[in-house]
Amino acid sequence: MRPEDEIDNYPALNFLSDGFGGSKGSTKLIPPVNAIFDMSYLFAVISVISALGLSLLIRPLLGVSAPFLIFILPITLSAFFYGLRAGVVATVLAVVTFFIPPMRVLDLPLSEDKVQVAIFFTVGLVISVLGYFHRSKRDQLQAALTTISSSAQKQQLADQKARDLETDLAKVWRLNTLGEMATGLAHELSQPISAIKNYSLAVEKFLANEQNPFVISSVKGISAEAERAANFIHSLRSFIGSRNSERQIEEINAVISDVLVLLNSELNSKHISIKLGLAEPSFKVPIDKIQMIQVVMNLFRNSIESMSQDSKRPKEIFVGTLQQNNGVLLCVSDTGEGISQAESNRVYDAFFTTKNSGMGMGLAISKSVIEMHEGKIWHVPNEPVGTTFMIWLPSKAVT
């Protein structure tokens, strides 16, 4: 917010700096000029006409002085409600009314009128001026009240925002701690894992004469799994550390099958079926495979969680690839709860989450990863239920 905007929100400050009747700020203190003209004239005219009617009515009761007394009323009221201008208009109208029929006909000789007219003008002007000052004070007060209530509201909003930021900060801090712990863990684990790998390779050599094929395959399995663990640790370390993203031409189907392998047991235990629509042979795209696995994994995790509630609906995740415009389209579609219209625009915001345990970082990170790859991520409702996430990646790296 610019400083000027800030000041614009405080009419009372404008009033103080511009002075009453100033050109810019004062428009907020008193109604616009047009409105004053209309209302003040209207009020003055109507009140004088009413006074005329009233004076004609009660004249038989009060005698000759009735008009004078009654006509003070519209002047006072006009000045009180609409200030100097209305007061003057009412005064003039009241005076004019004195000289035209039927008042003139019913009233006193002309010499006595002059005295009354003079009194009219004096009283009218005095009341009008008093009314003007009263009015300006009232406006100031009202403006000050408005300012106070709006700044109270602002204060409340600011407090709320501060609380939200505090919560977010706590999350970041937890994430950071987690990251540090993971770094330590990765470091500690990498040593024993490489030892396992080396030992198992050694055992493989020692068992060169072994006849039982099961023993050989088991030992090979150990080294393969140790290798996989080492790779995972390596990718974890590089993911945590702020490394440069390493893009290589990779098969997009391999990314998906890696994710499916990692999530296999979870998908089975939750009775979620997978429908594949992968183009064969796989499209090759320049990607950082580890990051892309994280992105696809995150989409799958969201899908799994969105389908964890209702057991009546068929639980299905469709994953497919397709060529589109010098790039690859990747689709992950579920039959979960779906994303409401209101949440739709916010799902990529950091810290936006609908889960109790979620950090609200998954899609935010995914989006930044995809954008780093010059790609796009978006979603559409899956009908009748669920959400479809789409990712588009260029097949040639943009330099």
Add this chain to the structure above:
Amino acid sequence: MLETKSILVIEDDHDIRVAIRQSLEDCGYYVHSVSNGWDGLTLLERIAAPSLIILDLSMPIMNGEEFLKLKVLNQKIVDIPVLVTSCHENRLSALADYPTMKKPIDMEVFLKKVASCIKV
């Protein structure tokens, strides 16, 4: 002999899909049919461009609107005419650029519309 025109039907409701397919085949068209927008895009990658696409809107995985958005971006299929069918009137009226057909489909009117779409 006249060249057989092919039509791609993208419709998730099995009964409607079969009915449309049958009527079109009776009129001498060659018909491909799939059950959602994603499968439609996949098939369009593999087959020669059809003369017309008949598209439903409310479909799983990829709905009709999303299909149209992606079709417009794809140079290979952008020029294929599309006849959009749906029972959601508001969704049809939002697609001003395409000829539309409100469901339930009156087959006679539908076939006339198909013929006119292909001619254009």
